[in-house]
Amino acid sequence: MGRAEERRARQRGGRRAAPQRSTRATSSASVGMGGAPTAGRAAARGRAGKKKSGIRRLFTWKTLLGSLFGFVLLAMGAFALLYMMTPIPAGNAAAKLQSNIYKYSDGSILARTGDINRENVDLAEVPKDVQHTFVAAENKTFYQDAGVDLKGTARGLLNTVSGKGAQGGSTITQQYVKNYYLNQNQTVTRKLKELVISLKLDRQKSKDYILAGYINTSYYGRGAYGIQAAAQAYYRKDAKDLTVEEGAYLASLLQAPNQYDWAIASDTGKKLVQARWNYVLNNMVQMHWLDAGKRQSMTFQVPRAPKGAPGMQGQTGYLVDAANAELEKQLVDQGTASSLGDAEAMVKAGGWTVTVNIDKKKQSQLEQAIKAQLTSKLDAKKRSVDGDVQPGAVSVDPKTGRVLAMYGGVDYFKHFRNNATRRDYQPASTFKPLILAAALEEQAKTQDGRAITANTIYDGTSRRPVKGSAIGFAPPNEDDQNYGNITVQTAMNKSVNSVFAQMGVDVGMEDVLKVAGQLGLDTKGLQAVPAQTLGSMGASPLEMAGAYATLDNHGKKVTPAIIKSVQHKDRTVTLPDPIGDQVIDRTAADTVTSVLTGVVDDGTAKTSVRDNPSRDSQQVAGKTGTSDNNKSAWFTGYTPDLVTSVGLFGENAKNGAQVTLSGATGLLPAPGRINGGGYPAQIWAAYTFQAMGTVSKFDLDTTQGAAVQPSETPSLTQSPTSTPSSTPTTQPPTTQPPTTTAPASPTQTPTQTPTTNQPTAPATTPPATPQLPLNPNG
Structure with missing residues (x-):
């Protein structure tokens, strides 16, 4: 059939058998719908088959395995690089912060700062068994383990990426x-760093080091x-005493501290928390850290109710500040700090456990004495001057140097x-014993x-110009x-x-x-002028x-x-011995002590101290002091076992200026002067006679002073300007205050120094009120 016929046949819908083709051609052709060959479609399918075959070759199990292996190698390389490039850093600032712990001498907590x-x-x-509770x-x-939990870390990373939040399962090292x-940030970067640092730390540090860090942070x-x-x-106890x-309870708390705190926990x-507590102890049995029988007998230990951390109110802040000042000075002295500023920074950084010498009982007794004798009588609403009265006191053991009590x-x-500890007020006449000590020592x-002794006669005329000084000075006496002419003993008494x-x-001078300075006062930079004899320099009750x-x-x-002791995990502080070398001759020191007993028995402190009903024949030495314009009043006294200095300071409540104490508590008669023999001596006596313990006597190596020879001289029937006779009357020593007799010739001056007896001062009139001592003097 020709081509034209074929075209006409198709147009008519007719069919016509195709001509016979070779078998190869037929087999290679595809049969289309209705049996008609479709060469185009066959070609397309051939091309698709070839393409599908290429993809299969790309995603074979060999290529997949190779890719996975390459990814693992890449990840390992990245991790190795991260491991090498991530050092163990210094601890973060917050984790290094610690409180300072201050303890009384008996170990009980004073404060935490x-x-x-x-x-x-x-x-x-x-x-050890408490350590095991945490593990x-x-x-x-x-x-x-090697310090990490890979499954837990992987879970944490996936949850972080997917936004599901925190995930537990970390090891103690990782935590x-x-x-x-x-x-505590939940980021992929932080978790990767945590993994790397944990691996490194586990290799470089011991398990004990890591566990200690964990339970401490x-x-x-x-x-x-x-x-x-x-x-x-x-539990109100130290970690070393935990059961x-x-x-197990403390270890349980770490999972949910607030939720598991028994005091605030819901049912x-x-x-x-009880279930967690049981879990911990059962794990200990499983790990063979706890005997099963012992475990069965254990009961849950309900913790004690919360208690506020000891604060700085009351006397606590003063004690802490004084301890810090002493610690900072020692850090500089031993070369640990280059300056007081550096030392202060070290102390504030925390981590110190400071045990002070403060005796809780004596501290309480001192506070009670000051309240009973003075502060309970102050009423700033009635008298503005009452708001200006600032008391301070320090009590010291003379045999050890320990500060047993302090009132700031x-x-x-x-x-x-x-x-x-403030030293901006004059110690006034409490400085006089140091002058006598210098005279005896030198x-x-x-x-x-004439040699200066307790019996040496001096002219006690008020405003008498001193002799032998290029600098003129003529101080008035009190009133x-x-x-x-009086002896040194009487001059000290009065x-x-x-x-x-x-x-x-x-x-x-x-x-x-x-x-x-040898005795303990800071005299550096002071001018050696006669005015210093009146205690015109600054000094503190501590000094x-x-x-x-x-x-x-x-x-x-x-x-x-x-400070009794100091502990710090990173520093060692060596405390100096409070008892030092012999700085003045024993006889000189004992003579001053002997003379100072006269101040109590026959001088400015006798009303408050000698006649105190709680004295019980206790031997006492001490000295009063009252500064110019009554801006400060002092009594520093001692028994053989206890030394206490009490000072009252007039400080304007608004601007801090030094002001007079006169009129405070409504003292009469005018001007209502507060003297050292008044409130300071009363506070001293109320505290000392309660705190001293047994009655004791001074062991003195001297033949001078009121403790060896009672003061005794004639009284004067004329004015105080009269001069005692050259030969005082003689009586056997007694323990009672001496009586006096009239002088043989009031106008004569002594021609020799008495050897066995000491003239006393003229008789005086008793004070108008019990608060004012006999002949108070600054």
Whole structure:
């Protein structure tokens, strides 16, 4: 059939058999719909078959395995690079912060300071079975693993990527790394760093090191970071004293500190923490860390109710500040810090455990004495001057140098400055014993060549110009009273300014200041002028207590120490011995002590101290002091076993300026002067006679002074300007205050120094009120 016929046949719909073709051609052709061959479609299918065959060749199991292997190698390489490039960093600042712990001498807590309530402890201080409670609770494989939990970390990464939040399962090492080196952020980067650092840390540090870091940085609730703070917060004890049951509770807390705190937990929370507690102990049995029989007998230990951390109110802040100042000074002295500023930064960084010498009982007794004798009588609403009265006191053991009690002010939050350590007020006549000590130590003589002893006669005329000084000085006595010729003993009893001004010149003011410095006062930079004999320099009750303690300690230096011991995990502090070398001769020191007993028995302190019903024949030495314009009043006194200095300071409540104390508590008659023999001596007596213990006597190596020979001279029937006779009457020594007789010739001057008896001052009129001592003097 020709082509034309074929075309016509198709148009008519007719069919016509195709011509016979070769078998090869037929077999290669495809049969279309209705049996008609479709060469185009066959060709297309051939091309598709070829394409499908290429994809199969690309995704064979060999290529997939190779790709996976390559990915693993790439990941391993990336991790190796990350491992090499990620160092173990320094601990973060928050994790390093610790509180400072301050303890009384008996170990009880005085205060805790710092933004973070944490006190790191060595793992050796934590009982072994308590250590195991944390491992049993958090990571039973801790001692065997490499520091990471790969499954848990992978889970955490997937949850972080998918946004499902935090995921548990980390090892103790990882948790420690998160707490100490990193932060709590839930990011892929942080989790990868945690993994790397944990692996490195496990290789470089011991398991004990890691466990110690973990239990010291973890948060336990109640504001407590670390096991030591937690032990105190929940059981009122140190970590070293925890039981297994208590340790299991603390370990359980780490899962949910606030939810599991028994004091605030719901019923559900209490059930959960008890279940967790049982889980911990059962794990310990499983790990063979706890006997099964012992486990069965254990009961859940309900923690104690929360208690606020000891604050700084009351006297606490003063004691803490004084301890810090002493610690900072020692850090500089031993070369640990280059300056006081550096030392202060070290202390504020935290981690210190400071045990002070403060005796809780004596501290309470001192506070009670000041309240009963003084502060309860102050009423600033009635008298504005009452708001200006600032008391301060320090009590020292003269045999050890320990500061046993300290009163810094009415309240640390109401008056920040510590009145016990401030040195901006004059010690006034409490300086006079140091002048006598210098005279005896230097074996000084008067202007006419007489050795200065307790019996040496001086002219006690008020405003008498001193002799032998290039600098003119003529000080008045208290109330401008004239005493005429009197012994040193009587001049000390009556606190006669004119006598000690002349004695200072006789000794030499340079030597006076030198000996005062040896006894414990800071005399650097002071001018060696006669005016210093009146105690015109600044001094603190702490300094005065130290100087008098040195006298009490027979001339062997006593430096009052408030700190008993110091501990820090990174630093060692060596505390100096509060008892130093012999700084003045024992006989000189004992003679001053002997003379100072006369101030109590026959002088400015006898009303408040000698006649105190609680004295019980206790032997006492001491000295009163009242500064110019009554801006300060003092009594520093001692028994053989206790030295206490009490000072009252007039400080304007609004601007801090020094003001008079006169009129405080409504004292009469006008001007209502507060003297050293008044409230300061009353406070001293009320405290000392309660705190001293048994009655004791001074062991004195001297033949001079009121403790050896009672003061006795005739009284004067004429005015105080009269002069006693040259030969005082003689009576056997007695323990009672001496009687007096009229002089044989009031106008004669003595021609020799008495050897066995000492003239006393003229008789005086008793004070108008019991608060004012006999002949008070500054």
